[in-house]
Amino acid sequence: MKLILEIEQEIDGRWLAEIAALPGVMAYGQTQNEAKAKVQVLALRVIADRLEHGEESLDIKNISFAAA
Numbered sequence: 001m002k003l004i005l006e007i008e009q010e011i012d013g014r015w016l017a018e019i020a021a022l023p024g025v026m027a028y029g030q031t032q033n034e035a036k037a038k039v040q041v042l043a044l045r046v047i048a049d050r051l052e053h054g055e056e057s058l059d060i061k062n063i064s065f066a067a068a
Contacts, residue, residue: 006068019043
C-alpha cells in the first residue's frame, strides 16, 4: 500500500501535510519534517482503526509513504 503525501507551506509559515486517499488525514507542523511525521502517524492510526472495526480489508504487509 503506497500512500501519497502532499505538503505545502501556508501563508503563516506552517506546513500542512495531507494524504488525500484517507479523507481527513492532515496535520500541521512548524517544519516540513514535523508535518510529514504527524500525518504519517495519523494515517497509521486511521488504518489501524479501520482494520480493528472491520471497515477495510487492506493488504498491509508493506505500507510506504511517497511525496507528491
